[in-house]
Amino acid sequence: MHFLQMQELSGDQLHALLLKGIELKRNPRMYHHACERKGLLLLFQKTSTRTNLSFQSGMMQMGGYTVVMDWEASNFGLSPIRYEARYVSTSCDLIMARLKKHEDVLKLAQHSSVPVINGCCDKYHPCQALADLMTVYEGSGTFDGITLAYIGIHNNVANSLVEACMKLGVKLLLVTPIINPASWDEELMRAAVAGGMIERLNSAAAAIARAEYVYTDTWIDMEFYNDPGYAEEKRHRIETMMPFQLNQATLNGASPYIMHDMPIHPGFEIAEELIESERSVIYRQAENRMHAQKALILHLLGAEAAL
Numbered sequence: 001m002h003f004l005q006m007q008e009l010s011g012d013q014l015h016a017l018l019l020k021g022i023e024l025k026r027n028p029r030m031y032h033h034a035c036e037r038k039g040l041l042l043l044f045q046k047t048s049t050r051t052n053l054s055f056q057s058g059m060m061q062m063g064g065y066t067v068v069m070d071w072e073a074s075n076f077g078l079s080p081i082r083y084e085a086r087y088v089s090t091s092c093d094l095i096m097a098r099l100k101k102h103e104d105v106l107k108l109a110q111h112s113s114v115p116v117i118n119g120c121c122d123k124y125h126p127c128q129a130l131a132d133l134m135t136v137y138e139g140s141g142t143f144d145g146i147t148l149a150y151i152g153i154h155n156n157v158a159n160s161l162v163e164a165c166m167k168l169g170v171k172l173l174l175v176t177p178i179i180n181p182a183s184w185d186e187e188l189m190r191a192a193v194a195g196g197m198i199e200r201l202n203s204a205a206a207a208i209a210r211a212e213y214v215y216t217d218t219w220i221d222m223e224f225y226n227d228p229g230y231a232e233e234k235r236h237r238i239e240t241m242m243p244f245q246l247n248q249a250t251l252n253g254a255s256p257y258i259m260h261d262m263p264i265h266p267g268f269e270i271a272e273e274l275i276e277s278e279r280s281v282i283y284r285q286a287e288n289r290m291h292a293q294k295a296l297i298l299h300l301l302g303a304e305a306a307l
Helices: 011-026 050-061 081-088 102-111 126-140 156-168 186-195 204-209 228-244 282-301
Strands: 039-044 065-070 094-098 116-120 147-151 171-175 198-200 213-216 257-260
Touching (some): 011 126, 011 156, 011 282, 050 094, 050 282, 081 102, 094 102, 094 282, 116 282, 126 156, 126 213, 126 257, 126 282, 147 156, 171 204, 257 282
Parallel strands (some): 147 213
């Protein structure tokens, strides 16, 4: 069993996993030995703060251990993935891979003998969506009648939110003036719109007025943020997206909970005053990465049966 996107979970499994994340957050000591002597390989091709820290901390809090491997500093950058995947999976119990291309995540999973977790790729970011929906449930105590507005670039985070909201019955309003071609999933979006829970809008203010939670994300992919060769695309994105910045003007008197998956670029996708506002759940959302991922680890290892 792998966790490459939300499709690996049924709606009931996803809901149960989020509840388990909340339980792990409330009673961490009950699970101090749940992963004793289990090893998690963390394979990074993309930079990371939250994914790296949350998986390392979570695994170690449950009695396991982690090995961090840089893609470029290993032989993954030199040899076909299938050969390296077959080897590394003999020396760990789980692999978390944060890679640039979804096709490489698929190859890794195809040739791994242990579960592979997609820690982020160009198409999906399912671990982020787990934390996001856990945060929504924590704040509201239910998914019934909840509307989430996502305002930004249509990217990997948007895709995973679409998948998760469809499974949980959460209304998702997408305001995404720019679509990242590498991230677009035509089949997913056709199914999402047809299902009625996902709606695309052109107005940030209109979406915010209908939502209990409003989510924004960086406009620039992190691997390109300081790349001189990306300067023109960066300029285009900032120019196009500035009218959709999350600020008091776009809130227009509404007071939804404010979400952001970090890293934050204040003054671009969000005004600094909203980051630290009383309606911000950004830091709780980031903290929940660890708790939701601990639940995911237990799910993939089947460790709950041994507790």
